[in-house]
Amino acid sequence: MGRNLANEWNPAPKPQYGRSKKTAKERGRITKEVYDEAAHRAQGRCEWCGWAAGSVDQTGRRWGLEAAHLIRRRNCDETTAQDIAMLCGPSTNTGTCHNKVDYTRDGRQWAANYRQALKKRKG
Numbered sequence: 656m657g658r659n660l661a662n663e664w665n666p667a668p669k670p671q672y673g674r675s676k677k678t679a680k681e682r683g684r685i686t687k688e689v690y691d692e693a694a695h696r697a698q699g700r701c702e703w704c705g706w707a708a709g710s711v712d713q714t715g716r717r718w719g720l721e722a723a724h725l726i727r728r729r730n731c732d733e734t735t736a737q738d739i740a741m742l743c744g745p746s747t748n749t750g751t752c753h754n755k756v757d758y759t760r761d762g763r764q765w766a767a768n769y770r771q772a773l774k775k776r777k778g
């Protein structure tokens with residue numbers, strides 16, 4: 656024991672609403688700095704499949720690289736470079752990595768793992 660319980664006594668926890676006034680859109684906003692950091696990291700290649708932006712895509716699906724969220728926007732307070740990846744897109748084309756991350760279970764799993772790896776690397 657020895658803890659001062661008086662300081663911990665909190666019979667009516669404050670309601671959590673108002674904790675963050677940011678909207679989901681604001682939390683998901685990718686600033687130029689964050690985008691640049693991710694783009695620098697990606698070096699012009701899709702961070703998942705390695706497709707080089709601008710190279711011929713035999714499937715005709717990939718048009719370019721896009722910043723894809725690795726985490727649902729409502730789960731983060733702000734978007735950092737570790738919360739996004741440069742993936743081949745557009746997200747609306749089935750088969751692109753951005754599409755997979757946004758709409759498939761495998762993609763979400765990859766995104767979660769990749770985000771963890773990025774955060775570790777960042778320290």
Ligand SMILES: [Zn+2]
Nearest residue numbers: 701704743752
């Ligand atoms: Zn890709």
